Amino acid sequence: MTTKRVWWITATLLGLLGVNEYRSQRSETEAMRIEIESLRERQDRLAVQVARPAVVVRTQAGAPDARPAAPPSLVEPSVAPASLAASDDRATDRTARDKRWEDTARANQTSVEEAFAAESANDAWAPSTRVALQNRLSSLARLSSSSLRDIDCRSSICRVEIAHQNADASRQFAQQAFTDPQDPAWNGPVFIPPSQPDANGGLVVVMYLGRAGTQLIKPE
Amino acid sequence: MNKFLSYGFAASMVAGIAVIGATTISHARAVPAFLGQPQVPTDYSCFTNSNGTVTNNCGTTKQFCISLPVDDSSHTLSINVIAPNISHNVSCFGQAGFRDNSIAGLTGLLSPSAFGGSQTLFLPTLSVPSQGNLYACCNLSPTSSVESINY
Numbered sequence A: 001m002t003t004k005r006v007w008w009i010t011a012t013l014l015g016l017l018g019v020n021e022y023r024s025q026r027s028e029t030e031a032m033r034i035e036i037e038s039l040r041e042r043q044d045r046l047a048v049q050v051a052r053p054a055v056v057v058r059t060q061a062g063a064p065d066a067r068p069a070a071p072p073s074l075v076e077p078s079v080a081p082a083s084l085a086a087s088d089d090r091a092t093d094r095t096a097r098d099k100r101w102e103d104t105a106r107a108n109q110t111s112v113e114e115a116f117a118a119e120s121a122n123d124a125w126a127p128s129t130r131v132a133l134q135n136r137l138s139s140l141a142r143l144s145s146s147s148l149r150d151i152d153c154r155s156s157i158c159r160v161e162i163a164h165q166n167a168d169a170s171r172q173f174a175q176q177a178f179t180d181p182q183d184p185a186w187n188g189p190v191f192i193p194p195s196q197p198d199a200n201g202g203l204v205v206v207m208y209l210g211r212a213g214t215q216l217i218k219p220e
Numbered sequence B: 001m002n003k004f005l006s007y008g009f010a011a012s013m014v015a016g017i018a019v020i021g022a023t024t025i026s027h028a029r030a031v032p033a034f035l036g037q038p039q040v041p042t043d044y045s046c047f048t049n050s051n052g053t054v055t056n057n058c059g060t061t062k063q064f065c066i067s068l069p070v071d072d073s074s075h076t077l078s079i080n081v082i083a084p085n086i087s088h089n090v091s092c093f094g095q096a097g098f099r100d101n102s103i104a105g106l107t108g109l110l111s112p113s114a115f116g117g118s119q120t121l122f123l124p125t126l127s128v129p130s131q132g133n134l135y136a137c138c139n140l141s142p143t144s145s146v147e148s149i150n151y
Helices: A003-051 A081-118 A126-143 A167-178 B002-025 B041-046
Strands: A055-058 A064-067 A147-153 A157-164 A203-210 B030-032 B047-050 B053-056 B062-067 B078-082 B090-097 B103-106 B118-122 B133-140 B145-150
Touching (some): A081 A157, A126 A147, A167 B103, B041 B047, B041 B062, B053 B062, B053 B133
Antiparallel strands (some): A055 A064, A157 A203, B030 B145, B062 B133, B078 B145, B090 B103, B090 B133
16 A cells, blocks of 8 residues: 555544534534523513512402412423413413312302292291200200301201300310211201301301201202 | 294203303202222122122121312202111111311211112202312112112
């Protein structure tokens, strides 16, 4: 092999190496350009999220509780725009579903309260039922240091008002009164709206007790 | 021909309305009893499972409860049970709870009046408070079973 041929081969190899290096640098530059574009897009999306208005969350008592939207994470997980849109849709669905749930629960409460208010007293049922309830519930109330405030029976519904020292006492009373498998204090439908705080730092619980075989809540 | 077309159009309208109604109103769900657990953990060995049907094989009445996942308020429970006879009966109730698990509603106890085969107990409708929970519980006397719950 002549020296000239060796030089030609060496030069060719060096040339190929150079071309390869150029291509590699070019593809790295291209990848960096794409990454910068992607970061810009993410920055734009984050700016849109920060600019969104505060989310209004309705509490159980019904008072609107304005909360700012949670700040977006600085390190956003790498997700495609399509899945971001799907995630937004799911959040919207959840909010709509929660609102429908809350609205129905409130409508059910109103319906029970109105049904009781519309009833007149049935003399064959109301007085004896009231006395029986008074006897059972007052003894149970003493066990949880609660006080029975009022019992009003009409034709198919009794309204019971009771004051508890705290939520634990309220829970204990309801379990003893209604879930005893041997001898529950009432064996018809029971509806208990959210409790209300009283002036002494305790809770006032109102319960609607329906006559056995009746419906308190209208089926959908 | 025109008559057939108009009947077909009317039938498709009715079917369409029925489908829309079904997708917007109906939320019926069914779960096997095996999704539940004994009210008292030490009673686990009393209950046997057969294709989702849970039977009490102990000598005394035991309570078995099933937690029912919900995402809306009004639920009418129907519970399928088997009581061998009147002295080995089943009584079931539904219970709705607030988010803190305090009681928001109860159905009252119901028992089957026919024995030896599968019976459905139709319980009064319950209102589950927002973010609350729903349970079905059955007091199972020896050899009685709870099969499934629709709600």
